[in-house]
Amino acid sequence: MxxxxxxxxxxxxxxxxxxxxxxxxxxxxxxxxxxxxxxxxxxxxxxxxxxxxxxxxxxxxxxxxxxxxxxxxxxxxxxxxxxxxxxxxxxxxxxxxxxxxxxxxxxxxxxxxxxxxxxxxxxxxxxxxxxxxxVSRSINKHHVSRSAVMQSLLEQVKQLSGAITNILITGESGTGKGELARQIHQSGSRPRGPFVDINCGAIPESLLESELFGHEIGSFTGAHQTRRGVFELAQSGTLFLDEIGVINENFQVKLLKVLEEKKFRRVGGQKDIHLDVQIITATNIELKDAVKEGTFREDLFYRINVLEYEIPPLRDRIEDLQSFTRFFLENYSIEFRKGMVGISKEVLKVFAEYSWPGNIRELKNVLERAVLLCQDGMIEKALLPAVLFSNNVSKKILKKTDSIINDDDSDSIEKGMHLDDFLHQQEIKIIEKYLWKNRWNKTKTAFDLGLKRTTLESRLKKFNIN
Known part of the structure; x- marks a missing residue:
């Protein structure tokens, strides 16, 4: 056909x-x-x-x-x-x-x-x-956005007018932090310079320093030749450090020193290398909470956070859900030679009710699969993965946590108990109840409670819930 x-x-x-x-x-x-x-x-x-x-x-x-x-x-x-x-x-x-x-x-x-x-x-x-x-998919992807919040964010990026400063991008996984970083690079004063990205969370701690700063031959076992790190590779351009929140305290100290002094040395090297790079970092955890908990240095936080851009989750911008659906449909229809694949009202309703914990990345995956399997030019519910039908529950209902407290007769303040202790006790019970309800799926639990996943992670650590 x-x-x-x-x-x-x-x-x-x-x-x-x-x-x-x-x-x-x-x-x-x-x-x-x-x-x-x-x-x-x-x-x-x-x-x-x-x-x-x-x-x-x-x-x-x-x-x-x-x-x-x-x-x-x-x-x-x-x-x-x-x-x-x-x-x-x-x-x-x-x-x-x-x-x-x-x-x-x-x-x-x-x-x-x-x-x-x-x-x-x-x-x-x-x-x-x-x-x-x-060719320029990361730029165009955010240009697909139609929501007021994303239009405002993109306008702020334009107003940078080529200024070179440290930028922190925050948001849940899959919201497009890497694409926004590339767009900042392209709209800056050095669009022809290199754009180098590295995921700090994907590199073993023992190799992170070598990956970022490079190493000299013989500096450690296996260093058979001199190797440039990403800081050097990004010279006169932009370095994007994704998942910055996971680096250990020892490396945080070294990174802070490089950012303050604008110079670094390769591992085993004796020569300072001048740093001429725009640094963009990104994280899906709440760095302010990490600072309070002592897992992230406050001075480094302020050094990387001269400007901060927060990308909202897809579930909070329904206009973008619609525009990205059309964007991916058209792209995959062409890529898989399917003509122009349509999408039914029932599927659009499922999309609107689903929480999209994986955000744009998850939507892209769902539509790629659906278009690939589509045989009659129309995506119906049968082509969707089962997970899309598992959490279609109204946020308003899920946020009524006060009703959960009232359901338990044992939830009363014991004599001599401080109010803060009681509230913490209730918060723990509510979080645990939703964790069990969602089979300990933290992303779904965070959505049900109206929290960012990073905020939930912080609460779990604070209350020692595991």
Whole structure:
């Protein structure tokens, strides 16, 4: 089956019966409406590859309908059909964004040929866009965001105007901290310089110093040659240190010294190397809590946190859930040669109710799998992983923790007990109750309690819950 055979075509207008008969036999899947009274609702409910629009329709001007279509989706191809005596209308329609026109009356093969050519152009355009996105995918990914909070964050990034300073990016896993770091680099004063990223949590403590600062030949067993570290590799560019919150106290001291003095030495080296790098760090833990607990140095926290950008979780920005769904659908439809895969209302409802603990990374994985398995051009609930149906519970209900306290008759202040001790006792009981409910899934528990996972981790450590 070819890519074109799965495409849904929306057609507005009244045509001769032979046109409808040919539609039923066509390789395209046509959805026909005699009028366009509910066009806004139709286009919001379903995805179409192309629209055929008769300019001469009862009750509504075709040109006005074309304007509505282009306001809703500027990229969708529209073929207009019109009478031979309407050249001014044709010119106006083409200026408004119509892709092609056919003079009525027409033979159906002419319409099918026009649709075929325009859909092929659209697919080719999407392939080009996809390749461009692959080249600069980290920049474009956040540009997909439509939520006010992300638009504000991106505007703040633009206002940096090339300033070189230490930046801390915070947010849950999978929210796109690495992509934002790359965008800061690209919009800065050194976009042509190297962008080097390293995950501090993925490197054994014994190798971290060598990975970051490099080493001289013979400096330790196995150092058979001189090796540059990521600080050197990022010179005149940007170094992105992900999961900065996991580094041990000994290395925190060394990192602080490098950031303050703007110089470092390779392991086993005697020569200072001047540091000319913008440092961007990221973490999914609450560093302020880590500072209070003594696991992260306060002076290092303020050194890396000259500017802080917090990326909210996907569940808190429903507009981005919608725009990223469309973004990944289009990309994977092209990558897997599936035509333009659609998505059902039921699936969108599941998406809206799910908490997305893995954020954008999880959404991307779900849609990649669904498009790959999709056979009929429409993603239905059967193609979704079971986990998406496991925690579709309202946040408002889950945050009523006071009702949990009231359910237990033993929750009363003992004589002589301090109020703070009592509150801590209740907090422990609530956390443990939700941990058991979620089979000790910390991400789900944090969501149910309206907390960041990093905050929950801090409470678990504080109350010695394990």
């Amino acid at each position: 070819s890519d074109l055979s799965m495409n849904k075509i929306l057609i507005f207008g009244t045509y001769p019966e032979d046109v409808y008969a040919n539609m039923r036999e066509s390789k395209f899947f046509f959805i026909h409406h005699h009028d366009a009274k509910n066009i806004e609702e139709i286009l919001q409910d379903e995805s179409f590859e192309l629209i055929v629009l008769s300019i001469r329709m009862k009750g509504r001007d075709g040109i006005n309908i074309l304007e509505v279509i282009k306001n809703l989706d500027v990229d969708i191809p529209v073929i207009i059909t019109t009478g031979i005596d309407e050249p001014k209308t044709i010119v106006k329609a083409m200026r408004l964004g119509a892709s092609d026109y056919i003079i009525e009356p027409f033979e159906f093969p002419l319409l099918e040929l026009a649709i075929d050519e325009n859909v092929k152009k659209l697919i080719q355009k999407r392939k080009v866009n996809y390749l461009e996105q692959q």
